[in-house]
Amino acid sequence: MQTNPMTATSTAPQLTSALDYFRQSAGQWQSQRVTHHLAFRRAEVGESEIQVEMLEVTDPRLAEICQMYDIDPAAAAGGALVTWKSLMAWDASEEDNHEGQTVMVIVPDATDDRRGKLLRERGYAETAPVAGEYHLDEEGGMVLTTEYETMSSVERFWFPNPNLRMRTSVLKRFGGFNTATFCTEVRVGCDQSAVAAGGDREQAISALGW
Amino acid sequence: MQTNPMTATSTAPQLTSALDYFRQSAGQWQSQRVTHHLAFRRAEVGESEIQVEMLEVTDPRLAEICQMYDIDPAAAAGGALVTWKSLMAWDASEEDNHEGQTVMVIVPDATDDRRGKLLRERGYAETAPVAGEYHLDEEGGMVLTTEYETMSSVERFWFPNPNLRMRTSVLKRFGGFNTATFCTEVRVGCDQSAVAAGGDREQAISALGW
Numbered sequence: 318m319q320t321n322p323m324t325a326t327s328t329a330p331q332l333t334s335a336l337d338y339f340r341q342s343a344g345q346w347q348s349q350r351v352t353h354h355l356a357f358r359r360a361e362v363g364e365s366e367i368q369v370e371m372l373e374v375t376d377p378r379l380a381e382i383c384q385m386y387d388i389d390p391a392a393a394a395g396g397a398l399v400t401w402k403s404l405m406a407w408d409a410s411e412e413d414n415h416e417g418q419t420v421m422v423i424v425p426d427a428t429d430d431r432r433g434k435l436l437r438e439r440g441y442a443e444t445a446p447v448a449g450e451y452h453l454d455e456e457g458g459m460v461l462t463t464e465y466e467t468m469s470s471v472e473r474f475w476f477p478n479p480n481l482r483m484r485t486s487v488l489k490r491f492g493g494f495n496t497a498t499f500c501t502e503v504r505v506g507c508d509q510s511a512v513a514a515g516g517d518r519e520q521a522i523s524a525l526g527w
Numbered sequence: 528m529q530t531n532p533m534t535a536t537s538t539a540p541q542l543t544s545a546l547d548y549f550r551q552s553a554g555q556w557q558s559q560r561v562t563h564h565l566a567f568r569r570a571e572v573g574e575s576e577i578q579v580e581m582l583e584v585t586d587p588r589l590a591e592i593c594q595m596y597d598i599d600p601a602a603a604a605g606g607a608l609v610t611w612k613s614l615m616a617w618d619a620s621e622e623d624n625h626e627g628q629t630v631m632v633i634v635p636d637a638t639d640d641r642r643g644k645l646l647r648e649r650g651y652a653e654t655a656p657v658a659g660e661y662h663l664d665e666e667g668g669m670v671l672t673t674e675y676e677t678m679s680s681v682e683r684f685w686f687p688n689p690n691l692r693m694r695t696s697v698l699k700r701f702g703g704f705n706t707a708t709f710c711t712e713v714r715v716g717c718d719q720s721a722v723a724a725g726g727d728r729e730q731a732i733s734a735l736g737w
Contacts, residue, residue, distance in 0.1 A: 347568065349563045349568065349570055351561040351563075351570060351572070351709060353559045353561075353711040355691070355711065355713055358557065358559065358574070358713075360559055360561060360572045362561070362570045362572070364568070454664065454665060454666050455664060455665045455666075456664050456665075456666070456668075456670060456683075458666075460666060471687070473666075477681070477697050477699075477704055478704065481565070481704050483695065483697070483707060485693065485695060485709065487687050487693070489687075494687055494688065494691050497693060497709075497711040499561060499695065499707075499709030501563040501565065501707040503565055503568075
């Protein structure tokens with residue numbers, strides 16, 4: 318295993334299972350989102366509030382979802398109830414899901430706790446249930462790949478610190494990349510963990526110069 | 528090494544050294560950028576054009592930069608000339624570096640080709656030269672950590688396919704996270720690799736539901 322630079326330079330939590338990710342995600346988050354539409358060269362920004370609540374492994378909703386996927390409920394390690402709400406008025410007219418709730422179930426591989434399946438009540442893109450495949454990477458991230466009938470998504474989640482959560486997502490459709498999304502999520506009540514420093518100069522800082 | 532999901536579901540190039548990253552980056556790119564200011568909950572978008580040109584290892588500019596860092600020029604594996612130009616008029620007044628050029632030098636570790644130092648002419652944040660530390664991760668990404676005097680940045684670059692390049696960057700200042708930046712870069716002339724598909728529905732697709 319390589320040195321984790323996120324950990325070396327920050328207070329990134331050490332997470333060793335997908336369940337850890339959900340536990341670390343538990344609580345209320347303010348999320349800033351951008352979606353880059355690749356073909357249109359258009360960026361759309363959004364803001365939402367997200368609540369993540371852990372569910373006991375004995376919660377009957379978990380068994381119900383497992384059965385939907387023909388998976389033995391005893392294989393589930395835990396679950397979470399996720400609620401989200403857009404904070405931007407126009408989202409309500411543009412999107413179907415400006416507000417919603419879903420239950421997710423974590424099913425680790427029998428032989429490897431660092432990878433497994435993520436089940437949820439329903440997919441947004443397809444009516445058939447679709448299980449995502451996750452694994453934890455060596456950099457402290459969780460990578461989640463979901464193959465739908467006509468599209469696939471690759472998402473990566475990580476915590477630069479316990480109160481800051483990030484996600485990138487690329488969506489591929491009919492063989493081509495379609496959209497790239499980036500979310501920055503700050504735990505509600507923890508804004509002070511981010512130090513305000515002056516000006517626009519910081520945004521320009523990149524070792525690669527652009 | 529784990530299975531690379533990016534590769535499994537895409538045409539992500541196999542890159543085994545930082546030099547590969549620069550070679551793969553060579554050419555002209557249209558870049559969409561967003562910066563999330565964490566304390567202000569403000570998002571700033573930008574668009575720029577980037578040109579990356581490989582430099583011969585014998586290029587005298589490489590040796591010059593190595594000397595600036597007290598590094599033996601013979602240790603350099605190669606370099607690149609990066610030119611960028613903002614495509615948004617207002618950037619010119621807001622940022623000092625709406626247009627610029629820099630030379631970078633790759634100095635791999637003597638014992639490990641997957642990690643090393645990235646040198647450049649000068650840092651934006653500090654006047655003293657600052658070397659970034661890079662390593663290639665198991666997911667096909669390059670992670671670059673740069674420690675400045677009063678701040679540090681962690682960047683990650685990856686290619687979902689040869690004509691699509693992404694970058695995330697988090698900037699930490701005085702112990703707190705300050706900004707998070709995301710860039711989506713499409714090779715100029717390759718827009719067709721991104722398939723346009725209808726509507727706002729896609730942006731909502733996330734296995735985690737938000």
